[in-house]
Amino acid sequence: MVDEALDVLVKGGVVSPFLLLSAGLVGYGLTWRWWTMRGPVDARRAKGGRGLLGRAIAAVAAVDAHPTARRVAVGPFATELDSYRVLISTLCVLAPLAGLLGTVSGMIVTFDGLATGSMYSRGGGIAGGISEALYSTEMGLVVAVPGIVLGRLLDRKQRVLVDQLERLVAEGAP
Numbered sequence: 099m100v101d102e103a104l105d106v107l108v109k110g111g112v113v114s115p116f117l118l119l120s121a122g123l124v125g126y127g128l129t130w131r132w133w134t135m136r137g138p139v140d141a142r143r144a145k146g147g148r149g150l151l152g153r154a155i156a157a158v159a160a161v162d163a164h165p166t167a168r169r170v171a172v173g174p175f176a177t178e179l180d181s182y183r184v185l186i187s188t189l190c191v192l193a194p195l196a197g198l199l200g201t202v203s204g205m206i207v208t209f210d211g212l213a214t215g216s217m218y219s220r221g222g223g224i225a226g227g228i229s230e231a232l233y234s235t236e237m238g239l240v241v242a243v244p245g246i247v248l249g250r251l252l253d254r255k256q257r258v259l260v261d262q263l264e265r266l267v268a269e270g271a272p
Contacts, residue, residue, distance in 0.1 A: 110233040113200035117237040120189045120196070124245040127182030131252045134178055139258045141265065141272050150175055151262055159271035168267045176263055179256050183249070190245040197238020204231030 107114045137149015157171040208227030 106233060106237065109229060110237050111200045111203050111230040113196045113203070113234050114237060116196050117193060117200075117234070117241055120193050121237075121241045124186055124189050124193075124241055127186045128245065128248050128252065130182050131186075131256075132248075134181065135252060135255050135259060139255065139262060141262050150178065151259060154263055154266060155271045158266050163270060165267055168270060172263045172267055176260060179259055183253070183256070186245055186249045190242045190249065193241035193245070194238040197235045200234020200238070201231040204228065204234065 103118065107118060110117065134150060138151060141151060141155060154172055154175040157175070158168050161167040161171045204227045206227075207230060211227060
């Protein structure tokens with residue numbers, strides 16, 4: 099797997115280090131968000147401290163019945179839900195653009211080689227520049243597409259959990 103990553107790093111051109119780093123960060127952020135939001139999303143099922151909602155119920159039950167105290171108790175959980183969301187969405191927007199930059203770079207190499215006739219003497223030939231262009235495009239899409247799809251699914255679960263946290267603030271622990 100490491101050899102494949104190094105091969106892609108070399109074949110993808112100048113944007114491949116950014117895209118590989120982006121892939122790692124998006125994967126880490128998605129895993130963090132999924133791990134944070136695991137567990138039930140219904141307050142009746144979350145009693146006993148299971149998942150984020152269960153921990154929030156325990157925190158609300160431990161404070162005064164005043165809504166302000168409940169909001170303070172729930173605040174860290176709402177903040178925890180939002181972790182890495184902006185990073186994921188930013189990288190998922192930038193990755194295809196970086197892939198496009200790599201595509202343009204690879205095509206420039208190809209056309210420069212065609213213009214000077216040097217592409218026929220180099221090891222990769224015309225295919226080398228086109229390969230670079232396609233690798234970078236693929237890498238950009240491989241980062242962005244799963245990141246967007248999984249990120250939106252986690253955003254939906256986040257909205258449900260935030261609604262449950264707001265209900266805890268308004269009504270108290272069940």
